Amino acid sequence: MTPASWTLRCSACDTAAERDRASVCGACGQPLFARYAPVPKGTPLADRWDAWRYAPFMPLEVGEVPVSLGEGLTPMIESPALAAATGVRRLWIKDESQNPTVSFKARGMSAAVTRAKAQGYPGLVVPTAGNAGAALAAYGAAAGLPVRVFAPRTTPRPILDTIEALGATLVRIEGHIGDAGKLAIAYAAESGYFNVSTLREPYRVEGMKTMGFEMAEQLGWRLPDALVYPTGGGEGTIGIWKAINELMAGGWLPEGAKQPRYVVAQAAGCAPIARAFAAHEDRATPWVDPVTYASGLRVPSPLGDRLLLRVLRETNGIADTASEEAIRDWTLRLATATGIDAAPEGGCALSVLHDAVTAGTLSADAEVVVFNTGSGASYRA
Amino acid sequence: MTPASWTLRCSACDTAAERDRASVCGACGQPLFARYAPVPKGTPLADRWDAWRYAPFMPLEVGEVPVSLGEGLTPMIESPALAAATGVRRLWIKDESQNPTVSFKARGMSAAVTRAKAQGYPGLVVPTAGNAGAALAAYGAAAGLPVRVFAPRTTPRPILDTIEALGATLVRIEGHIGDAGKLAIAYAAESGYFNVSTLREPYRVEGMKTMGFEMAEQLGWRLPDALVYPTGGGEGTIGIWKAINELMAGGWLPEGAKQPRYVVAQAAGCAPIARAFAAHEDRATPWVDPVTYASGLRVPSPLGDRLLLRVLRETNGIADTASEEAIRDWTLRLATATGIDAAPEGGCALSVLHDAVTAGTLSADAEVVVFNTGSGASYRA
Numbered sequence: 001m002t003p004a005s006w007t008l009r010c011s012a013c014d015t016a017a018e019r020d021r022a023s024v025c026g027a028c029g030q031p032l033f034a035r036y037a038p039v040p041k042g043t044p045l046a047d048r049w050d051a052w053r054y055a056p057f058m059p060l061e062v063g064e065v066p067v068s069l070g071e072g073l074t075p076m077i078e079s080p081a082l083a084a085a086t087g088v089r090r091l092w093i094k095d096e097s098q099n100p101t102v103s104f105k106a107r108g109m110s111a112a113v114t115r116a117k118a119q120g121y122p123g124l125v126v127p128t129a130g131n132a133g134a135a136l137a138a139y140g141a142a143a144g145l146p147v148r149v150f151a152p153r154t155t156p157r158p159i160l161d162t163i164e165a166l167g168a169t170l171v172r173i174e175g176h177i178g179d180a181g182k183l184a185i186a187y188a189a190e191s192g193y194f195n196v197s198t199l200r201e202p203y204r205v206e207g208m209k210t211m212g213f214e215m216a217e218q219l220g221w222r223l224p225d226a227l228v229y230p231t232g233g234g235e236g237t238i239g240i241w242k243a244i245n246e247l248m249a250g251g252w253l254p255e256g257a258k259q260p261r262y263v264v265a266q267a268a269g270c271a272p273i274a275r276a277f278a279a280h281e282d283r284a285t286p287w288v289d290p291v292t293y294a295s296g297l298r299v300p301s302p303l304g305d306r307l308l309l310r311v312l313r314e315t316n317g318i319a320d321t322a323s324e325e326a327i328r329d330w331t332l333r334l335a336t337a338t339g340i341d342a343a344p345e346g347g348c349a350l351s352v353l354h355d356a357v358t359a360g361t362l363s364a365d366a367e368v369v370v371f372n373t374g375s376g377a378s379y380r381a
Numbered sequence: 382m383t384p385a386s387w388t389l390r391c392s393a394c395d396t397a398a399e400r401d402r403a404s405v406c407g408a409c410g411q412p413l414f415a416r417y418a419p420v421p422k423g424t425p426l427a428d429r430w431d432a433w434r435y436a437p438f439m440p441l442e443v444g445e446v447p448v449s450l451g452e453g454l455t456p457m458i459e460s461p462a463l464a465a466a467t468g469v470r471r472l473w474i475k476d477e478s479q480n481p482t483v484s485f486k487a488r489g490m491s492a493a494v495t496r497a498k499a500q501g502y503p504g505l506v507v508p509t510a511g512n513a514g515a516a517l518a519a520y521g522a523a524a525g526l527p528v529r530v531f532a533p534r535t536t537p538r539p540i541l542d543t544i545e546a547l548g549a550t551l552v553r554i555e556g557h558i559g560d561a562g563k564l565a566i567a568y569a570a571e572s573g574y575f576n577v578s579t580l581r582e583p584y585r586v587e588g589m590k591t592m593g594f595e596m597a598e599q600l601g602w603r604l605p606d607a608l609v610y611p612t613g614g615g616e617g618t619i620g621i622w623k624a625i626n627e628l629m630a631g632g633w634l635p636e637g638a639k640q641p642r643y644v645v646a647q648a649a650g651c652a653p654i655a656r657a658f659a660a661h662e663d664r665a666t667p668w669v670d671p672v673t674y675a676s677g678l679r680v681p682s683p684l685g686d687r688l689l690l691r692v693l694r695e696t697n698g699i700a701d702t703a704s705e706e707a708i709r710d711w712t713l714r715l716a717t718a719t720g721i722d723a724a725p726e727g728g729c730a731l732s733v734l735h736d737a738v739t740a741g742t743l744s745a746d747a748e749v750v751v752f753n754t755g756s757g758a759s760y761r762a
Contacts (some may be wrong), residue, residue, distance in 0.1 A: 100720070162757070341481070378758070380539065
């Protein structure tokens with residue numbers, strides 16, 4: 001693998017940051033991004049059966065071996081039945097349940113833990129709405145580093161059990177992921193552990209980019225008209241957007257290619273981004289009393305709010321919500337129509353897609369990629 | 382994809398069988414095998430990110446699209462820690478939890494359901510010790526065919542819940558998979574459904590072959606000294622052995638390559654193959670009162686008994702057992718040493734490996750591949 005060389009800059013104010021021990025921007029508090037020279041089309045990809053296939057776009061030192069458990073290279077499954085049910089021309093499900101610990105979170109943790117290990121941190125800590133905690137437990141074990149996870153007591157039990165089965169220390173808390181986040185910050189300060197909280201360090205989103213690279217490659221190095229991402233903390237959405245920008249910078253996509261329309265799907269019981277986008281705000285206000293059984297969407301105050309709203313503005317995006325009943329209904333339809341063991345987040349995405357086509361906000365002629373971010377099994381307590 | 386052309390012959394007496402509506406050998410009742418002309422080294426493999434990469438070795442008609450959910454191309458993760466703990470020189474875990482419905486069963490069902498669909502069966506039925514039922518539910522949904530699953534009431538609940546979430550009809554029964562098997566035969570006769578019971582049709586084992594192809598390719602087209610497979614019905618073990626024979630016939634492996642030693646790992650509470658092998662029998666007698674929490678190993682009377690014992694004899698193999706306590710202990714070690722969410726079947730395999738090295742039956746100089754056939758999450762009820 002020939003890895004990329006990178007610098008860190010603020011995603012909002014472009015202030016440069018040191019690579020070592022980086023967290024958020026020291027000037028404005030917004031997330032840092034890794035920046036690379038464009039990777040020219042034709043640069044050889046790595047001959048691996050995992051997300052590190054895209055090593056030329058990834059933050060990896062020369063000679064460094066990533067902490068990997070076989071994340072990524074997930075299937076993209078076309079479903080004419082779901083295209084018909086949602087009213088679009090073509091529809092693919094990108095099935096992220098086929099990752100280690102059965103969710104897309106594996107990708108980000110592989111990248112972040114690789115950097116944490118290289119920087120010599122003594123341990124890893126994360127607040128989680130669910131799947132991120134299980135993923136960090138796995139990659140911490142793979143790296144030989146202790147892991148502490150702060151999770152709401154209401155997190156689905158199969159996910160909490162996985163965190164413990166992989167040897168991590170699990171702290172069940174009252175409250176939501178925002179409350180868990182404060183405890184993680186305090187614990188990191190006290191212990192010196194790396195705080196792997198969403199967008200509070202710059203590397204999880206680098207791992208998330210690989211979904212964008214794969215989507216483009218699986219379509220034959222072209223883009224869909226729209227993609228639907230069930231959005232809690234936002235790292236998946238932001239990662240894909242960053243990947244597509246990097247592919248365009250390197251000339252990997254056809255002349256004149258542009259970003260797809262990003263459809264941000266949230267639960268009606270926790271929709272800070274959809275609410276802020278509807279109000280034409282450039283940042284979100286915290287959602288009081290977040291409630292949804294799709295625990296990955298129970299993120300009332302994401303640090304990525306400004307980035308998400310920017311992605312929506314720049315791509316003529318759509319942000320909308322699904323009720324708990326609609327989430328259940330579309331999760332069942334996703335599972336029985338395709339054979340994918342769908343997570344409720346995937347059902348939420350389909351519901352929002354259906355409503356957008358019905359309302360005429362999205363064209364019935366669209367080709368759409370819908371992300372199923374996790375496994376239904378994780379939610380059947 | 383350029384698929385292979387095949388015939389069916391009995392694995393025991395070599396009697397030819399019709400391809401249409403095939404079950405077991407009409408002459409002797411033993412499993413049928415698909416037979417192909419050798420696939421010469423250098424034959425292009427399919428450019429896919431799933432097990433159908435090995436289409437030139439697979440039963441697929443020209444122009445046919447397999448029923449696929451992204452099965453296979455699972456990681457092989459080297460673990461120096463587990464090599465040290467078990468006492469061998471090098472050790473890799475082939476992590477089959479990263480398949481649709483989180484087990485190796487997906488591979489066989491992809492192949493078998495592809496053939497069932499092509500033959501126009503109205504539905505699919507299977508008896509299961511657990512994971513096969515979930516896998517068939519997924520591939521039935523993918524093929525648009527109704528599925529009926531007969532499963533012991535004692536099957537772990539997460540697996541039963543997955544079967545139902547994917548829209549299959551689940552019949553919980555008293556007794557073990559042998560009892561479920563009788564009900565499946567009766568139901569198939571009555572309904573005309575395809576009975577996808579292990580080795581009672583010739584195609585599941587064809588899907589299982591892909592583990593052998595992948596293992597060889599992931600090692601750089603060479604073989605380990607030994608492989609350890611946690612063995613219930615035996616289709617994984619038999620499929621890998623068949624794959625290696627086909628690779629050798631086509632010249633894909635180095636001059637003089639021979640089959641690895643096959644280590645069959647069973648639970649002390651259900652070990653018909655280990656018992657028969659120790660007694661130098663060429664067939665197994667049914668195990669009375671099978672008991673183990675590793676439900677995939679709770680197969681008291683596998684139809685593949687003679688084939689398994691032949692594999693053991695021909696490869697100077699090893700068959701041994703692990704206690705429930707040893708299974709639990711090694712499952713925990715597997716998970717915490719690697720970050721893989723290990724199934725108890727994987728723990729059983731490690732325990733048997735450790736004991737074989739300790740006893741001197743397997744050389745401490747060996748390079749070994751250990752199969753983790755499923756996910757720990759499926760067993761945490």
